[in-house]
Amino acid sequence: MTMLADDATAAAVLDSMPCYPVPPFGRSPVIEALRSSRVGHGLAIGKDGVMLILRRPWLALDVPIASPVAGYLPYGSIGAARAELRCGLVPHAFHDAILGHLLGKIPDEAAAFIRWNEATREFAVAYPDIDEATPTRLVYRMPRLPPDWHMVCDIHSHARGRAFFSATDDADDAHATKISIVFGRLDHPDGPTMAARLCAGGMFLSLPRGPFAGAPDAD
Structure with missing residues (x-):
């Protein structure tokens, strides 16, 4: 087998x-194996672009990351x-519980995490240890994940x-695979607003909801 690097x-x-x-025709067992995997990621190159294929126990993502190559490629x-x-x-119910927690911390910023158990398929909320919280700054420690979470x-x-x-936020999210959410205007008469994105493969992908x-659509 030829090595890609020495x-x-x-x-x-x-x-x-x-x-x-x-x-260009038929199946690709290796790409199908990646798409059906529990955990993995890789790139598929085709005549119409490059696709990032990313799998986590909680997420299946196929997203184009490059336009078609100008030259001829004999690919599918x-x-x-x-x-x-x-x-x-x-x-x-988790949406409401977290909003209640965040609202209770006004005027300071606050944080919460939603975890999912792969074995039981249950969700849970975790609140981090806060080192510093002000109306414009939040420093906290990420909770450790127990097995299967x-x-x-x-x-x-x-x-x-x-x-x-x-x-x-961009620096914190740069190398993570997660959904990142920011709630704002928590005590506004018209209700809070939400910004959400999917962090994956070093990219920030917009979410339609x-x-x-x-819950309402993301802003």
């Missing part, structure tokens, strides 16, 4: 993000984009401020 570390890095051409199509919560939508949503508030993702069952 340096062991470089070869390990390349192996961590495999790249597969899509056959990468297929349709896909984003599916394998864990299902988060029950609306996965982080699905990382949530924090902007108290009375608007919901948006700051440069600090929040991850909660029956």
